């Protein structure tokens with residue numbers, strides 16, 4: 312961990328890339344722990360790389376024009392890879408995150424209304440309630456003691472998505488069981504995914520598969536318990552139902568057939584939203600805390616920006632517009648630590664791409680982690696510099712090489728939701744607290760379901776006067 316001597320910008324630690332490509336065996340064993348460990352120096356400079364393993368031909372694409380082809384122009388030829396889907400199916404069923412073709416199109420059209428701008432306004436007071444609860448929890452923590460920010464960031468983002476889906480706080484035994492079972496499921500997912508990626512599925516421990524299925528079954532049963540009464544009320548045309556995400560899903564109709572989501576589909580989509588809606592935001596917010604704790608000047612400016620808003624209890628969604636620095640800090644975190652570090656696709660047809668011939672079934676990886684730290688597209692790529700977003704010189708980098716939410720038709724459905732909740736959480740946090748590093752503690756990024764720290768992000772929180 313170091314600062315740039317000329318600019319004073321903080322450079323967070325990340326696993327130093329290998330000098331040269333690893334052997335197959337090395338690659339597998341290092342990637343099993345974290346796929347970031349399998350990267351080598353050229354990965355951050357190349358336009359396209361390839362790995363050929365028994366049963367797997369994989370292309371890593373950094374070239375902006377080729378990325379656009381995969382994600383936008385010819386997205387129909389590059390489908391969601393089954394790698395992720397296979398590991399997540401016991402929990403998410405056939406949810407929007409993993410489906411393709413007409414099935415995906417139907418789901419996306421039916422789910423879009425829940426995330427329109429008007430709905431974000433409705434969600435704002437609900438997010439405020441969850442953030443108020445976070446501030447109460449933080450106020451009860453003893454001062455001068457280190458805290459793992461990952462714990463609170465995971466809890467508050469889970470609480471926000473829970474409240475926006477169900478119009479109730481994540482309290483009580485069942486809600487807590489959902490939260491803990493999700494944590495178990497997430498921890499196991501990479502162990503099931505990586506052997507598939509390397510074509511050695513037989514290396515998956517049956518014990519891991521069993522534990523993952525058990526967690527998935529528990530979560531789905533608990534979610535069914537929550538969804539059932541609302542489903543029944545909707546069938547009986549009960550009035551006075553809350554205007555939350557679940558209600559929007561109940562009202563959604565297939566444009567062609569006029570049919571609604573059936574009960575099973577509802578459970579799939581709600582489970583997926585709970586996972587996609589908090590795991591990613593929690594990862595990004597935790598890294599933001601790490602970065603600003605090491606950049607006192609930036610944190611003080613964020614504090615001034617948040618304090619200028621006045622009484623936090625009466626904040627409105629429109630107030631967030633003035634928080635430009637806080638937004639840029641979050642955007643810069645998403646550049647350095649994109650929660651979805653790699654996006655996998657499978658070619659449904661043979662075609663030329665970036666000068667190579669791709670065959671049907673080949674795996675294509677677009678890695679925001681690499682593209683957003685790419686030596687050719689970014690200046691000082693490893694340094695934390697939120698003001699870069701204000702400099703005209705960054706426009707090209709942004710246009711070509713910034714995709715924390717993906718791009719094209721499958722761009723993140725919850726991007727506006729994530730930006731709104733993150734800005735609110737950060738504004739409230741830096742307004743009342745100063746975050747400082749714990750001497751000697753260096754968080755180690757690991758690439759799993761999202762990019763998390765192997766040893767937590769421990770910080771000291773001091774209440775500002």
Ligand code: HEM
Nearest residue numbers: 408587588591592595650651715716717721723724725729
């Ligand atoms: C900082 C937070 C977040 C990041 C970085 C993020 C990132 C992404 C990315 C990269 C994708 C595209 C994956 C691909 O193309 O294969 C995606 C898809 C998706 N995200 Fe997010 N996400 C975030 C938060 C959220 C939230 C809060 C929600 C919901 C409330 C959400 C819901 C979804 C859904 C439903 C999809 C699937 C869209 C589709 O396939 O049509 N995400 N997200």
